Amino acid sequence: MSGPATELPHVIPAHLSVERVAELDDHDIAELCEATDAAIIEGGGFGWVEPQGRAALERHFRGVMLVPERELFVARLDGMVVGSAQLVRPHRNNEAQAFAAQLTHAYIAPYGRGHGLARLMIQRVEERAAALGHRVLNLDVRETQATAIALFETLGYVRWGEHPAYARVRGQTVAGAYYYKLIEPGRGRRTGQMVSGQVVS
């Protein structure tokens, strides 16, 4: 069965927005780098362990926007960039997994949390993945990220595995959890029909 679509209020509050970006001006990229370092300093959970500083993060995000398989989403609170997420599509040579994509590097800076932006951002990534024809969204997360795990499970992500040696953070080995969600591209057969009873090993 497909997971339920991520539910949002019918009217998104005007002070919240999420957009897919192919370029960012200097002001936005400065806010994005600041939000990223703030989230890393608060505890990370999305790859980086140490704050990277403006120059390194700017190179990273400008690079992300150039990679054909990656799409960058930024979340804004009152117009200010406070977080981001990435949608990663399979390489073209991976035809067998072309139906799946990955949600990764999702975070909201501490000063942008609690407004519903992560929920909105994940929904926007799901909508984009569906529009691109993907039927599965995969993600993985450190076991220590309790808020993120609660959010993903609320949004219908199904835990299918755990990795005891998922990450190393400040000298400690941290376990990780793996999730997927079936999504509906809105055309062709329903994903649930395609998947149920057809798993071939």
Ligand SMILES: CC(C)(COP(=O)(O)OP(=O)(O)OC[C@H]1O[C@@H](n2cnc3c(N)ncnc32)[C@H](O)[C@@H]1OP(=O)(O)O)[C@@H](O)C(=O)NCCC(=O)NCCS
């Ligand atoms: C996980 C994270 C993205 C949530 O961001 P956010 O914008 O505050 O989340 P939202 O406001 O959309 O809230 C989502 C849900 O989580 C709940 N929530 C938010 N903060 C919470 C907290 N500190 N404790 C418990 N629940 C919390 C909200 O109540 C909400 O649930 P609801 O929609 O049913 O009311 C943010 O805490 C974060 O960046 N964490 C560190 C990075 C990380 O773990 N990333 C995920 C790994 S890829």
